[in-house]
Amino acid sequence: MNVVIVDDTPTNLQLMRALVQRLEGCQAILFADSGSGLTWCLEHDPDLIIVDYMMPNLNGIEFIRHVRREPRHEDLPILMVTADHEKSVRYAALEEGAADFLNKPLDRMEFLARVKNMLALRRSRQALSCRAATLAEEVKRAVAEIHDRERETIVRLARAAECRDPETGAHILRMAHYAQLIAARMGLPQDFQETMLHAAPMHDVGKLGTPDHILLKPGRHTAAEFEIMKQHTGIGYEILRESSSHALQLAASIALHHHEKFDGSGYPHGLAGEAIPTEGRIAAVADVFDALTSERPYKKAWSLEDASTYLRENRGAHFDPVCVDAFLDMWSTVLDIRRRFSDG
């Protein structure tokens, strides 16, 4: 371990060096000048500093203050060499972060005992912070694993829903990427954007509960059939709600709210404006745009231009204007996403 000794009195310096070098595994690094001692300490990682109080240029208290300003040296033990009677100096040194004192003239027994104590303290602090770092690393890995499994569950659940849905897997991926894109452009937090990407694919999971003769009916739904169709929002919410996972909580909200309209004319609750959660307003734009530009058994795909005009015309009616603007602002990325996830 490196013991730095800063003292302008040569006999003290040499005596302390001789004593430190008798301790196993310790080497003394000597500075007669406090300024060069400080420079060295700020650039290196000493294990213990022993510093005299009265020195030209920088005295011991100023020295300690400068060392403590370095965040790495917050816990570094520092011993100050003072005479017994210098009480006010001792108080000031304690205030600046000295751990203990060495009396002048130096006494071999006292010196070795204090230095050993300080080095033992240093070792246990290092062991502790090393252990803390290892634990933090393990926790991080475990959490990442949990997240991965959670995502996998979500993907599999979305895949189950796809089996019953005439809409394609590519639609789900495009819609999720559009949703993430809108959230990013709106300046929402990074982890919310990420979660949107993973949660949005489940927006139609409630269609698992829609009877086949209605879900797969080729023609137009009757009013009664449409009422049943609308229930997929609430069914999706029931499947996903009350999860402890953030992604599933968000997915539940998206499932419930993605058919709400900004002017209050949507379903299931007819919420309007900001009463519709942000994720619902975002999902509405992403879902409708992709539905319009995709071919379905009952309709042809709209052109990109027609679809964007539709968004613009329904800005503030069906859609939150902020979400529409965010989406149209990122038009070239929208085109990239369409290319990446084509129905092929």
Added chain:
Amino acid sequence: MSNEPLFDRRALLDNLGEDVELMQVMAQTFVDDTPRLISELRDALARGDAPDAVRASHSVKGSAANFGAAPLIGVVGAMEQACRAGNLATASGSLTEAERLITALVVELRQELHAP
């Protein structure tokens, strides 16, 4: 001058846990460095530089204290006090005595270096 011993060999060895080798390390350092310290003190006094004179006398006193060199501690301790009070003339008056004591102490400590 009195017959007071120049340094307290007993107290020194006590402090060093009877370690003669350590005592020799310190004696050698004193012999090598103290003449330089006292000339720094002399220069500071000649320049009228009170802060430097305080530090130099403090440093000589610290070295002397390691050896329990009571006569030298007495003289340079008083010089330090005088310098702190800005009384450099008083301090300068003791300079010759301090130098005499240091020279004598150096002679004695040299003998320790040749001790078995």
